[in-house]
Amino acid sequence: MKNRIGLVVGCILIMLWCLLPVAWIISLSFKSETAITNGSPGFFPSDGGGAGWDNYRAVWDNEQFRRAIFNSIGISLIATLLSVIVATLAAYAIARLEFRGKKAVLTIALAIAMFPVVSLVGPLFDMWRAIGLYDTWPGLIIPYMSFTLPLAIWTLSAFFREIPWEMEQAAQVDGATSWQAFRKVIVPLAAPGVFTAAILTFFFAWNDFVFGISLTSTENARPIPASLSFFVGSDPFNRPASLLAAGAVIATIPIVVIVLIFQRKIVAGLTSGAVKG
Secondary structure, three states: OHHHHHHHHHHHHHHHHHHHHHHHHHHHHHOHHHHHHHOOOOOOOOOOOOOOHHHHHHHHHHHHHHHHHHHHHHHHHHHHHHHHHHHHHHHHHHHHHOOOOHHHHHHHHHHOOOOOHHHHHHHHHHHHHHHOOOOHHHHHHHHHHHHHHHHHHHHHHHHHHEEEEEEEEHHHHOOOOOOHHHHHHHHHOOOOHHHHHHHHHHHHHHHHHHHHHHHOOOOOOOOOOHHOOOOOOOOOOOOOHHHHHHHHHHHHHHHHHHHHHHHHHHHHHHHHHHOOO
């Protein structure tokens, strides 16, 4: 009984620790700018210090913010789609084929995934300006794929190794070609892993700040994390904390919705594939 109570108390403390920053940002987003400037230490807005939904309406009416949301959605979806397609084929080859240097490929992929992002920004900045990719969607999609592909390959190769090889052979005995056996038998069995890789890739692309702020200069391709740092409001010397908080909440909503809708598949994918690998 004592262990059960301790477990519950521990879970509650961890939840409070994790959710406190989020709750505080939401609290700020409903306060007026005057209340924050004058100092409003309470969690709830003081009398006359509440802004209601005005901060959210002001942020959403901002053309720069809407453009940044559009850029983040488009760039993240394209990077996710391309990464999953390439990673699925690469992971299948790594899991099914025996070739010299297979372990070296996996080791290099893991090293690339762990490579510090900041160290690549300078060379990419010069290269992208030289070849015309600076401040464009492909200029962000390519570096995103460089870091998400290794992670997706590792995740998917673990799933492919768990699939019985005999099922693919049985499909080929029944008359299916190699491509048909892969597409109709192997891919559906690896669907949890593909889904997990897609979610992780989308999260990385959506949350990126370093590439977004370094490889863009206008709203043509600037994603939402970088755009929030340029959101200064009408007074550049007095940053609108309440508007920034409202913008941060809106930028978080897509991730929260995805997690809530697909939480079972995410947990199943991480536990049944990545852990075993």
